[in-house]
Amino acid sequence: MLSHDIPLPPPYRIRVVEPIPFLSPRERREAIAAAGYNPFNLRADQITVDLLSDSGTGATSSAQEAAAAVGDESYAGARSWFRFRDEAADLTGYPHLLPVHQGRAGERVLFSSLLRPGQICVSNTHFDTTHANVELAGAEPRDLPCPEAADLDSAEPFKGNIDLAALEQTLAGPDGPRVGLVLLTITNNGLGAQPVSMANLTAVQAICRRFGVPFFLDAARFAENAWLVREREDGYQELTPREIATRAFQLADGCVISLKKDGLTAIGGLIGLRDDDLFARCEANLIATEGFSTYGGLSGRDLERLAQGLREVVDPAYLAARAGQTARFARMINDAGVDTIQPAGIHALYLNAGRLLPHLSPAEFPGHSLGCQLYLDGGIRSAELGSLYLGTLDAGNRLVSPAPFELVRLAIPRRVYTEEHFLYAAAVLGAIAKDPERIRGYRIVSAPPVLRHFKVRLAPLE
Ligand SMILES: Cc1ncc(COP(=O)(O)O)c(C=O)c1O
Known part of the structure; x- marks a missing residue:
């Protein structure tokens, strides 16, 4: 901190940048359908803000x-x-x-x-x-x-x-x-x-x-x-x-x-x-x-x-800036009307999709629905951590026992996105939170026996 409690900026500046794509709503609809409604199957060049994982996605110095x-x-x-x-x-x-x-x-x-x-x-x-x-x-x-x-x-x-x-x-x-x-x-x-x-x-x-x-x-x-x-x-x-x-x-x-x-x-x-x-x-x-x-x-x-x-990675200035970035992103999301697991950690925020979409039962995979909507509305990629990931299915791929919570993880790559990217993601979420009832559930079309979430394919419910 400087005097007067002014938070310090990140201890680096950015000199190599990579362009990110902005697809039209129609292109996004086609892309997610072709991916079997599984964000893991999307091509990275179809994604505007990629919050799928913080693993291997950071910037080097x-x-x-x-x-x-x-x-x-x-x-x-x-x-x-x-x-x-x-x-x-x-x-x-x-x-x-x-x-x-x-x-x-x-x-x-x-x-x-x-x-x-x-x-x-x-x-x-x-x-x-x-x-x-x-x-x-x-x-x-x-x-x-x-x-x-x-x-x-x-x-x-x-x-x-x-x-x-x-x-x-x-x-x-x-x-x-x-x-x-x-x-x-x-x-x-x-x-x-x-x-x-x-x-x-x-x-x-x-x-x-x-x-x-x-x-x-x-x-x-x-x-x-x-x-x-x-x-x-x-x-x-x-x-x-x-x-x-x-x-x-x-x-x-x-x-x-x-x-x-x-x-x-x-x-x-x-x-x-x-x-x-x-x-x-x-x-x-x-x-x-x-x-x-x-x-x-x-x-x-x-x-x-x-x-x-x-x-x-153990530089206090780096860690303070990263923790501050996540905490501010959490406040933007909460202010937009979406609850996250409290208190905010550092590498990711976890959206409470079950609470945001109470009209969807766990068998309709509310976390997955929210993740797909983030992509459809804003080209944002996230990861479901709910019944699609953790629930038990029967032989017909119907949910037998749900996960304890229906969550969506927004993982934050290290040293990659700026405040504007987070403001954008929070705004997309805020628009979803204004009219959550329009979001439909999904059903599983096919699922592998192990680590299901990586390769599962789904379809929207009518
Ligand atoms: C807590 C934890 N353990 C293990 C792993 C697996 O690491 P890797 O993806 O490098 O195989 C991960 C990856 O996300 C993780 O978050």
């Missing part, structure tokens, strides 16, 4: 591109690997680090080396690919979000926490011996981008030690979690975001990270480990499936961008 220009592409032992490894080791404190091309590759390598069929992985909330990779390892993903998470409107600061009492009960109960891993997602992407407190992480460490269960972090947004800890949790105001992130990593036995988020790059991931035997198993798996352990499917140029990105 001039320093990252300068570093990439001197990337070392040696097959083994490249200089770029050591630069990246040293940065990641300094940040996380883990003695063993393995590079992977993205988060889910790290999940596959870790889970297939750590979990045995029939075991349980307990989490605050598994992200979709994490859930799928636990199941592919033959294990059962089990979510134990804290009770505060169920109230979308409350201002509780750490609704990303795991339910400590439920975790202890699970470990002490009949299923306890089957728990092979406790995995905390920071921040909780499946549940409103809500952060996990250091107190919760510390308590989970103590419980896991008592029961002898490995405790890992899914740390895709480690810097954003650290920023929210600094803002919201007593005792952390004097620490830098980097110091807070390091303390979080120190509490866990290891981590898996998609660096497409807080690595500030288009691609990349990391596994961090303390255990020597687990490292040996993961390394063997990595070499067979991802690449040698000094590149893991990444180019030297990627590793250079990542090493620099890990420095830039």
Whole structure:
């Protein structure tokens, strides 16, 4: 802050820009119909403001591109690997680090080396690919979000926490011996981008030690979690975001990270480990499936961008500007008459579509309807996080049990959009909120058995 509480602008200026398309309403109608009404099937050049994901969609800096220009592409032992490894080791404190091309590759390598069929992985909330990779390892993903998470409107600061009492009960109960891993997602992407407190992480460490269960972090947004800890949790105001992130990593036995988020790059991931035997198993798996352990499917140029990105992402000025941008976007949307999960996190806002469209039942997929309308009216792409994503279907693809909430996620790419893009998106939403009854529901035409939302096809209801 400057004097008089004037917020500082982002600590960068923009010198390379990319044009974005503006399609006509008719072109958008045709595009979404041809995509089977699934925004994942749209072409990126049919989208005006793309809020589908914050993953790999950020802008790199001039320093990252300068570093990439001197990337070392040696097959083994490249200089770029050591630069990246040293940065990641300094940040996380883990003695063993393995590079992977993205988060889910790290999940596959870790889970297939750590979990045995029939075991349980307990989490605050598994992200979709994490859930799928636990199941592919033959294990059962089990979510134990804290009770505060169920109230979308409350201002509780750490609704990303795991339910400590439920975790202890699970470990002490009949299923306890089957728990092979406790995995905390920071921040909780499946549940409103809500952060996990250091107190919760510390308590989970103590419980896991008592029961002898490995405790890992899914740390895709480690810097954003650290920023929210600094803002919201007593005792952390004097620490830098980097110091807070390091303390979080120190509490866990290891981590898996998609660096497409807080690595500030288009691609990349990391596994961090303390255990020597687990490292040996993961390394063997990595070499067979991802690449040698000094590149893991990444180019030297990627590793250079990542090493620099890990420095830039914990800059307090960057994090303050990004958190401020999301908070302002949330206020614009709320003022336009649409509720979002409170309090706003950083990487995304979650629209309460169930509340906005009460005339649609969960079986008519209100979150999906709102997402399609955002595209039809404004060329805005979003992601449904409701019954289409989480509900249970019967053999005829009809909804049997709905998701707890009908949400739409607006993910915010890092360093990409300006205030005007957010004003535009909020205005499109505001127009929808003025006449929500005109929005129709959808039915599923075809759906794949796993990770349905990526490839499902739908049709509007008459
Ligand atoms: C919390 C979390 N874990 C894991 C992943 C998977 O990472 P990736 O997309 O790099 O495979 C994501 C991606 O969005 C995520 O948000």
